[in-house]
Amino acid sequence: MDNPTPAFRWLFGGCVLDESRLELRVGSDLVELERKPLEVLRYLLRHAGEVVTKDELQNAVWAGRILSETVLTKAVSRIREVLGDEGTGLIKTVHGYGYRLVAEVRVEAAVTVAVPVLGLKAGDSPPSRPQWALESHLGSGGHGEVWRVLHRKTADARVFKFALQPEALDGLKREITLFRLLRQQLGDAAPVAEILDWNLEEAPYFLEMRHYPQGNLLDWANAGGGLPHQPLQLRLKMFLQLADAVAAVHGVGVLHKDLKPANVLVTPDAQGEPGLLLADFGGGGVLADELIDNAGITRLGFTRRLDSAEQGTVLYLAPEVLEGQPLTLKSDAYALGVMLYQLCIGDFKKPIAPGWEQGIDDALLREDIAAAAEGNPARRIASAAVLAERVRTLDARRRQQEEATRKAELAEQAEAQIKATQLRLDRLKVRRKWTLVTMAVFLAGTVVAALFAWRAEQANARTQAAMQFLLDDVFGGFSLKQGPAKQMTVNSLIERAARRVDERFPASDVAGRAQAYSALWGLYGISDYSTLDAGFNDWLQARMMQATAAWFAQDPARAYSSAYRVVVDIDFWNDDPAAAALTEAVARYAELKPRLPAAQKLHLSARQAEEHLKRGDWRTASSEMQAIAEPLRRSALSLLRQEPFTLFTAINNSSKLGLNALGESLCASMAGEAMKPPLADDTTLKLEYFSACAVSATLRGDSATALVLGREGLALARANYDDMVGFVPTFLRFIGSAELAQGQAKAGFAALDEAAALRRKLDDGLLPYVLVGRGTALERLGGISEALADYREASDALTTSSYPLLAVEAHARLARLLAMRGATADAEAALARIPAQSLEQLPTAHRSRAAWLQAQAALAAAQGDQHLADRELAAADQLLADIGYGSDHDARLEIAAQRSTH
DSSP: OEEEEOOEEEEETTEEEETTTTEEEETTEEEOOOHHHHHHHHHHHHTTTSEEEHHHHHHHHSTTOOOOHHHHHHHHHHHHHHHGGGHHHHEEEETTTEEEEOSOEEEEEOOOEEEEOOOOOTTOOOTTOTTEEEEEEEEEETTEEEEEEEETTTOOEEEEEEEOSHHHHHHHHHHHHHHHHHHHHHGGGOSBOOEEEEEOSSSSOEEEEEOOTTOBHHHHHHHTTOGGGSOHHHHHHHHHHHHHHHHHHHHHTEEOSOOOGGGEEEEEOTTSOEEEEEOOOTTOEESOTHHHHHTTOOOTTOSSOOOGGGSSOGGGOOHHHHTTOOOOHHHHHHHHHHHHHHHHHTOTTOOOOTTGGGGOOOHHHHHHHHHHSOSSTTTSOSOHHHHHHHHHTHHHHHHHHHHHHHHHHHHHHHHHHHHHHHHHHHTTOOOHHHHHHHHHHHHHHHHHHHHHHHHOSSHHHHHHHHHHHIIIIIGGGOOGGGOTTSOOOHHHHHHHHHTTHHHHSOTTOHHHHHHHHHHHHHHTTTSOGGGOOHHHHHHHHHHHHHHHHHHHHHOHHHHHHHHHHHHTTGGGGTTOHHHHHHHHHHHHHHTTGGGSOHHHHHHHHHHHHHHHHHTTOHHHHHHHHHHHHHHHHHTHHHHHHHOHHHHHHHHHHHHHHTOHHHHHHHHHHHTTOTTSTTGGGOHHHHHHHHHHHHHHHHHTTOHHHHHHHHHHHHHHHHHHSOTTSTHHHHHHHHHHHHHHHTTOHHHHHHHHHHHHHHHHHHTSSOHHHHHHHHHHHHHHTTOHHHHHHHHHHHHHHTTTOSOHHHHHHHHHHHHHHHHHTTOHHHHHHHHHTSOHHHHHHSOSSOHHHHHHHHHHHHHHHHTTOHHHHHHHHHHHHHHHHHHTOOTTSHHHHHHHHHHHHO
16 A cells, blocks of 8 residues: 655745655756755744744754854755855845845745555565565665565576665666666676566566576675675675775766675675675766766756765764765775775674774784874875775785885994994094085985985895995095095085096996086085085086986886986986987887886886876877776875885976876875885875875865875975975965965965075076966955066066966966056957967866966957957966866966956
């Protein structure tokens, strides 16, 4: 028999809320609203015109739950967002008290929804399936029932999932849609339970699914006598299959949202080994609705959004979801972290609770579980693919850890030898000034020795040779006979040692020569920039490049990383023959790309994309980066340990191309790694990490992250280098921009001014970056004349530049400000500085294009074409929104201000 459920239709402000279907229409459009905001709206409608307190709303919608006030605030904000421009006017905030719905409201009786009471029992047949009989009840939940069903003649088994409520029917429809999408994108290998047929026409509605005799992970564990009776290696193997399955689903753009052992089915593979399939996507979702539309699949079950905290199982729900935030890829990763923990300790009932670490003996597994089950999503592991990679490489990581320990011991031995030498020299009672110089030499020597020890093929022999070179040729230059007239400096000792590299390392030891020259060149000028000899510096650069090219020709696989460190700065060395030879060697190596190891292949792709960027060929660069985006995400941590510069180059490329999601994902993968090898053992690597991820954070508008990375990077740079080393002004720029974005004007401008002063001294071509950033901030604070001066200087410096993306922005910003001041001829001249090829190649979703559109708008407004100006500004604003900038981002506020001046 039927059980009628009464419902109403609420009509208000041009909107209709139909309780029978849980549907909201704004005008004629059906819009999506999550369950909890929908309930808040319904409560406000039932009390239209009244002031409803926050406590009333929380008790009515979140009964029995303790919530932060932001949960309700976000729910109301979401309602206003869905209602559109009228949302704020319809729902008024009564500050310090609650909310009031002020619209005129009409109520109509909705069509009642007949909900069948199934009363299913063994022996019954599902609708239009007379040959099948219900055999055993498998479970209930989510307003539905699941039964094992047998064919009356063949005894074949199937599983039928029945819907008891309208919400459950939506779940069935959603599960069908996602199953069809995953099968279309992943084929028969899709790691999901197979849906064979369905009935959505006649109650009781159901899905007909393949039967998997081994059941789910809980059944599998119980059948084997419990998880503790299964070997840990088998449990980890099962987890890898699970993580790979989730990564494959995420790769299509699908979220599961209710990952737990009961929703993971076990089925034997071709070899009889247990394999895993994901089941129950009734609460799942997609990262973008366009994924379904583009696949040509009907969006069944997607007419409304599900409430995050009600569609999952509390044990596996991430903390942010329990607070009312939406489920994301990282929420699924959290659930995987909980299951990894449970598989390791052998108990599917155990939660992640304080002190959980005591049950995990393996330190690396503790790290992996902690990274996946991190409570703060910003610090949580980036994806299921990254977690799978970490678990898959456990053995390799253990070996790396052991190798790192061994190398640390070698470095300690080297340091002990240096300390012995220091003690010997201290006994000579050198004057205090000379002692300070000696201490600086010891510091430099430690770096050289550690670098040799870290990179050596045969660590003991190479370290001994490096130490002998250090003691004889570097420290050997320190002599009391030289007297006070000879001012000893670290640079003078490095000069002396460099002249003897070829004597110390025979021609056959090309690796030794290359690493010695590279180490000495890296140290030259760092301790005392004022004593640097430009002629010697050029000579040392050339020797380093020649030696590296020779090493590269003999053993490219081992030389590749060192060669890259040299090649990356070749642009600053003009037409040096040695630079040309090394560049040619790397180009020849690139021809072997199809046969290279995966890590080097990715490195070359990132480098080639970087070269395309420098030449202004942004389309090719973008295609190159998008082609390697997924492999980069999957192997981020292994790359960090094998070819870290691959990650830094990829992040920098992504930032320049506007591929913000990729840069953010790679930086998230490295979160928490700064205190571990290899970053912890290499100052340069750590600085590159801080720099690349600060750029990424700055360009996507995350000033808080940029400020943290900038300050950490600056502290590290100043602890190791002179202020004239490029890292210092780079981090000052990040800090200044971030402080300005957070309203700290005085501190922000001080940092940018210091960065500009250092860049002028260095004369390295990077000053325009500081000028454009400072000019932007000055303009937004009303300093138009000062901003115009900065833009003009940056534009002049970038007329013939190897930074074409920055050039477009600088010329466009100058043109816009000139046009807004009425100097249209000068504005047109500034825009004419941008080559046509640059505009043609300019990425569609990049803030430089937004700057160009703003310039076009300003020029059109100055010439009286208001319609064109409005159109260009609207396009610029939409572009920034597509990049991910919120309406309160400075760049979009700037557009709003420009629109108001028109």
